[in-house]
Amino acid sequence: xxxxxxxxxxxxxxxxxxxxxxxxxxxxxxxxxxxxxxxxxxxxxxxxxxxxxxxxxxxxxxxxxxxxxxxxxxxxxxxxxxxxxxxx
Amino acid sequence: xxxxxxxxxxxxxxxxxxxxxxxxxxxxxxxxxxxxxxxxxxxxxxxxxxxxxxxxxxxxxxxxxxxxxxxxxxxxxxxxxxxxxxxxxxxxxxxxxxxxxxxxxxxxxxxxxxxxxxxxxxxxxxxxxxxxxxxxxxxxxxxxxxxxxxxxxxxxxxxxxxxxxxxxxxxxxxxxxxxxxxxxxxxxxxxxxxxxxxxxxxxxxxxxxxxxxxxxxxxxxxxxxxxxxxxxxxxxxxxxxxxxxxxxxxxxxxxxxxxxxxxxxxxxxxxxxxxxxxxxxxxxxxxxxxxxx
Numbered sequence: 001x002x003x004x005x006x007x008x009x010x011x012x013x014x015x016x017x018x019x020x021x022x023x024x025x026x027x028x029x030x031x032x033x034x035x036x037x038x039x040x041x042x043x044x045x046x047x048x049x050x051x052x053x054x055x056x057x058x059x060x061x062x063x064x065x066x067x068x069x070x071x072x073x074x075x076x077x078x079x080x081x082x083x084x085x086x087x088x
Numbered sequence: 089x090x091x092x093x094x095x096x097x098x099x100x101x102x103x104x105x106x107x108x109x110x111x112x113x114x115x116x117x118x119x120x121x122x123x124x125x126x127x128x129x130x131x132x133x134x135x136x137x138x139x140x141x142x143x144x145x146x147x148x149x150x151x152x153x154x155x156x157x158x159x160x161x162x163x164x165x166x167x168x169x170x171x172x173x174x175x176x177x178x179x180x181x182x183x184x185x186x187x188x189x190x191x192x193x194x195x196x197x198x199x200x201x202x203x204x205x206x207x208x209x210x211x212x213x214x215x216x217x218x219x220x221x222x223x224x225x226x227x228x229x230x231x232x233x234x235x236x237x238x239x240x241x242x243x244x245x246x247x248x249x250x251x252x253x254x255x256x257x258x259x260x261x262x263x264x265x266x267x268x269x270x271x272x273x274x275x276x277x278x279x280x281x282x283x284x285x286x287x288x289x290x291x292x293x294x295x296x297x298x299x300x301x302x303x304x305x306x307x308x309x310x311x312x313x314x315x316x317x318x319x320x321x322x323x324x325x326x327x328x329x330x331x332x333x334x335x336x337x338x339x340x341x342x343x344x345x346x347x348x349x350x351x352x353x354x355x356x357x358x359x360x361x362x363x364x365x366x367x368x369x370x371x372x373x374x375x376x377x378x379x380x381x
Contacts, residue, residue, distance in 0.1 A: 009130050010130070013100075013101075013102065014102055015101040015102035015105055016101045016102070068101055069101075069105065069141075069142075070141065071137035071138060071140065071141035071142065072101045072105075072134065072137070072138075074137055075130070075133045075134040075136075075137040075138075076130070076134075078133050079129055079130045079133050079134075082129065082133075083129070
């Protein structure tokens, strides 16, 4: 799946994450999180797993995490990508 | 045991994360009214992931999907059925065909997932005048139907009357659903009491629903769960009486007596059945109980 356009999913409420995806020639993942020091690697691994499953090779993925658990972040990433790919 | 059912909006992570600590016997993860059309995709994926990764302890999981006349319901089931929820709640069910349509689609997904047939049960949400009139046909439409659920808010809109705390406007619907469900030997659940701050009103409404024969009641607020559980649980007096009934029956059988009485009242089959139901509830609430000496 390709990120054809900009799209977002999620909220900035507690336990949620706001995810923005945009087209790009390279793959870039930017993480902002209230638990960045403790969980940045785990969050990144979760995001990469979703990108893998959806076959996304390029795009700019920006996450603003408000303490969401992995499955919530992954859900928001998947939703944003599907919206950006025309499946939303 | 299913006394209380708590609605949780399907697109709110902070509520979804804590669903199993709110005391409800069942959680209804809502993909319908609590989710705006623009967020249907988001809620569906979120609920799927929550079911995949979180394990609600001691809670039955029910998913309220979108109505069959929308474009969403098949997408909801495509994502949710592989996670094997206990039940699916299709809303605005008005006839037996609505049930059959949903059941057939679930059946195909179950087969694709390798699940035994009828693994996932249905609890049709009846909230239209037509649905109330067709309650028995809905309850008996498919083996997958395990309970009926009354939705008072949409029903009163359809009836063109005002929804009141007293609930006179839904009395007919309540009794009709109880009769239809009991005729099919399935459970039946009452509509939420929507004034979150009126706990005395909640108790009165729940007690009335129990008196009519409902198995339990739904809530839109965690603050109502304890009250509903209390009302739909047997009292210690009920439990003691139920054990006395069963003990009296046991002794009568040993002595070869055909007719027995307890506290001056003849014990007949309905009394024994009620006692059996109370003891079943006791077991569900407190675990296996020791048999009386």
